[in-house]
Amino acid sequence: MSAERPTLPPVRLRTEAELARDALAAPLLARAVRLARWAGPETRVGAGGELVEAQLPAAAEHLGLTADEEGAAEASEAWRLAVDAGLVDVEDPAEAEGADGTAAAGENLALITGGSPQDVLSIWLDGLEAVHADATAPVFEDFAGLVGEDGSVDFDSLDWDPEVEAEFLDGVLGNLYLLTVGDGGADAAPVPLPALAASMIVPDDMGEPTDDILEQVSEAMMRLDDQFRVLEPIGIVEYRPVDEALLVEEGEDAAAADDEDVTRYGMVKLTPLGLYGIRARMLEAGVDAPALGDLADKGADVLLGGIAYYPETAARGEIELWLTRRGADGAAAELLAAARGTDRQAPLRRLHCQEALALVGAEAEPAVRAVLDDAELGGLARVWLAETGAADVPAPPESMIFWLAIDTIAAQLEAEGDLEELQDLVEGLAGQHSGFFGEAWRVEHPATAEVLEAMGRLHSDKKKAKEARKAAFKARSRTGA
Template identity: 65%
Template sequence: MSDERPTLPPVRLHPEAELARDALSAPLFARAAKLARWAEREVPVGVGGDLLEEQLAEAAVHLDLAVDEDGTGYAAEAWQLAVDTGLVEIEEHAGEDEDLPDGAPSGTATPGEELRLLTAGSPQDVLAIWLGGMETVLADAAAPDLGDLVEQIAEGGELDLDSIDWNPEDEAELLDGILGNLYMLCALAEAPEQSVPLPALAASMIVPADMDEPTDDILEEVSEAMMRLDDQFRVLEPIGLVAYQPVDEALIEELDEDGETVRSAGPLEDEDVSRYGMVRLTPLGMYAVRARMLDAGVEAPAVGDLAGKGADVLLGALPDYPETLAQAESEQWLAARDGLSAARDLLSAARGDDDRAPQRRLACQQTLSLVGPEAEPALREVLDDRQLGGLARVWLAEHGATGIPEPSQDMIFWLTVDTLAAQLGTADEDAAELRDLVEGLVGQHTGFFDAVWRVDHPATADVLEAMGRLHPDKKAAKEARKAAFKARSKKDN
């Protein structure tokens, strides 16, 4: 039986057809496709497939962009993406090795085979092309800012590559780490549209987990990382990977040529945290980052992954899923099976005395609640089973079945210990809901602790110790601790 725990929280991905539509509507990708169709006119290009000055201006006009530095810049980015993804094919002219005058064409661009797949292919075809383009954009985002070098050259200086503190492998690894952390935070978010503050994302990569108060040096690193991330997310947003609210320009210090502050950043109020940047992965971004992590060998579960797996794998995984995703996973698993055989498989997989067994039985009970009356024979078959008889009676009662035999006191208390053990394995012990459960159980049964310590369950002592920590009444808590001692002594003997 699999006891492996997922390394990342599960996610619910959008359908591939919907993701493909998102890809086609991403601004940069849409522009690339539009220019690829424009290339039906056979566009003359320079070395490497770059658009010549005249054609670049025409491309900007075709994209309804202004023919200025920004407009032609956007057009050049879209054209490069079209070339990189195969939406455009470049045919070099004969004699390409000969010296050509500046501005002379060295080849011709025409629509590539990939362009046809955008309209005639499957959603998987569209997503494969988009993923290829995304990798190009990620490489651009990890590239250094060459602005200083351009200024050096413009001023007649020498090209000094050593002045750039940049290692391509380190930068790519850092960006992967940022996207991985963002994936984790988005997966754990309470709402799909919930964004992550840029300072929190930067801190997640820099501030050590065991550091209570970040030092000034650490805070400076976080600030520098934020500015780098601001640049990178501005690059990644047009391809549809992230939804990004940039850092408010009014909060960025302006420095003179000597590095002295000429305008300080504005003060930050608690309610203004969004001014420091907010980011989240789009549904397309969640799909893309997960695909990259799977390629890297990282376990990144998604709802539906377990539909073809056995009941043991399902019950082993569900305790680590948030409630809504656990139900969605169970529904997909059940949809592929008939109710009666599914119930029998679930009940069989729920047995066991290992540490995770109580959580499997709780997951089994929750999954069986989604099965209709056709599963009744399977539940009646286990009424005398010490581990399953209690949950079987609960299911039968909830489904209005008749002729349910009364459980013994031993079975009632065994089920109580098992249920608490499962809850303690999945919940925060400080949760009010769990404290209320403990208090309610003790209040319902006279002599509760005297009965429970005798229960032959592997987790009895641990459950009683937890009840001693959780029960708000000091006298009851003390009784629980005494009962735990008795249970542990009984087990040792």
């Protein structure tokens, strides 16, 4: 039993204010801001908006960098980001031969201190886009050899496709995002670079990787090592680079690192800011990447439908945020109304409705008692009242007991939860009534036949499993399916 599901589990993001502070603390953006404030009428730039070489020592000194090629390169990188992020406006060089362009504070510079957290994050995302492009750019070992007699650059001679490179890095970052969100979000453990590279190279159905595959993983690792070094200063990852000593050690295979040595092959972790940034890029690309709080201002119907396939902890977190925004007054009645239905997701909505009512607390009791005679909600209402210790809970009719059993299993099947837990549920429900399958096939529930078929597959007792399959056949015959 399946329906449309989110591509990724929901992520818990920090507040925009916290993320904006993280963005401003990112080393590369912080340097770009300092250079934007440093720039003035005497600042000279080249035709591409870059600082002229003569200005790089002063820029590096202003940033407290070393007075060498490395310091100049870092200053140049920070300046490029300032231009790309709109912190600096560049005026092209005059047409006169030998003239330089000029620079002045850009419109976004004032937003760094005077704008909202959203303004800061928008500027940071522009910077991330620029750094991502840098990370996927080719490395020119012999740039002069690419320049033809007419001064044009022969990019076709490079073994480089910008779309392929960008797609590969986005795939890696997407896998890292999925691993991070599925392992506790920002508190997740760092991921070994070999594992991340293998996730992009090794086919899922491959047993022992071939030598060719291992070589590809090694090449991908070294490529990712360079890219994560570029990405780290913008603040999206914490990265421990590949130990350069490995590159000269004979007999070492980067793709087959021993567990005790795996940290030497690189370790990477998305930061809270990285989770925000990668999610923003995925949303821009049309990927369904939910975040906790997305449903806080929606109706109960959108809430229960939206959390249908969330992990238990995430569903509870979203419900708590919804109740905080919505308030408990009248929430129970709204939730119960949204839980009705005969579509495939309806059993899951009722399951999450019951969880939500538990968080509403005692204030839910009047609304719950109002649906005791409802065919779809009466069983749920009785269970909730019993669990909260309420008095005067009427006994359910037998038909309601069977309907609730079918509905409960249907919800678990739709959620595709833990198979062992589902098997225990199936055997427990069937064991509570000696003639369960003799009555269950008559239940007027749209999922009756599917549930009974599943019980036949899951029940460990062969006799009971056969009874379930027969009951499923009767259910289908009764409905003409």
